[in-house]
Amino acid sequence: MGTTLLWVVLALIALIVVIRMVGDGDRSAAEDQAEESSAAQVAADQGEQTEGAPATGGPVEAATSGELVAADDPTEPRGLEAAPLARFVLNVASYETLSAAYRDAVSLRAAIPELQFLISPVEVRGDAWYRLLAGPATSAEAIVDLQNRVAAGWPEARDWLVRQSRLGYLVDEYPTLAGAEERISLLAEQDIPAHVLRYTDDAGADRFRVYAGAYANAAEAAYLGRVLQNAAPGLRDLPLVERRGYRPE
Numbered sequence: 001m002g003t004t005l006l007w008v009v010l011a012l013i014a015l016i017v018v019i020r021m022v023g024d025g026d027r028s029a030a031e032d033q034a035e036e037s038s039a040a041q042v043a044a045d046q047g048e049q050t051e052g053a054p055a056t057g058g059p060v061e062a063a064t065s066g067e068l069v070a071a072d073d074p075t076e077p078r079g080l081e082a083a084p085l086a087r088f089v090l091n092v093a094s095y096e097t098l099s100a101a102y103r104d105a106v107s108l109r110a111a112i113p114e115l116q117f118l119i120s121p122v123e124v125r126g127d128a129w130y131r132l133l134a135g136p137a138t139s140a141e142a143i144v145d146l147q148n149r150v151a152a153g154w155p156e157a158r159d160w161l162v163r164q165s166r167l168g169y170l171v172d173e174y175p176t177l178a179g180a181e182e183r184i185s186l187l188a189e190q191d192i193p194a195h196v197l198r199y200t201d202d203a204g205a206d207r208f209r210v211y212a213g214a215y216a217n218a219a220e221a222a223y224l225g226r227v228l229q230n231a232a233p234g235l236r237d238l239p240l241v242e243r244r245g246y247r248p249e
Helices: 002-045 065-072 098-111 140-151 155-159 177-189 218-229
Strands: 088-095 116-124 127-137 161-164 167-174 195-200 206-215 240-242
Touching: 088 098, 088 140, 098 116, 098 127, 116 206, 116 218, 127 140, 140 155, 140 161, 167 177, 167 218, 177 195, 177 206, 206 218, 218 240
Parallel strands: none
Antiparallel strands: 088 127, 088 161, 116 127, 167 206, 167 240, 195 206
């Protein structure tokens, strides 16, 4: 009886030892697998992958060095696109004759040199009128601020009306202000008022664009469009574009 009990106790002890050994083996395998997974993740995060293995987070598209450099370049506009849009002007007065508009434009340019004065023909109820405009400015707030500054020394400016003026007929573009002004003089001889705006091209050089008229929309510009169609061949079919640039100084 005593011997039988002893064998039973020994068998139980042996069983417990085996169970513990098996359990330790399972935990060791699980821990090893966890460590391997962790190491693989660290290697992937650090880019330590074998040749041809897919990158973590999806495949990487191939690109040339030129494409990569282009992708890093800023997307800010340059050249003409970076030039301010001459969106607003002040309507100084409207005249029944072009000569009267020219006369006042000359005197105001001398009196207020910080503004650009230009003439924009329009049709009102079947009659041609010549608006004398001053500016430009890129926003309504900016044109009102400009008006207030001018009115401090020229009180009449408080009565000038704000108009939109983003469009104009592009006549031509010149590398010098002298060339642009010469073209404007030739246009004046044909009774076509024009003006110039300056911008900086991609190479950093100043360019001077000659525009005819300053309008809020195509309907407002239609009258001058018809005048140009009846002018010299080089002035027909001029594009109506955004007026961009600075007042030349």
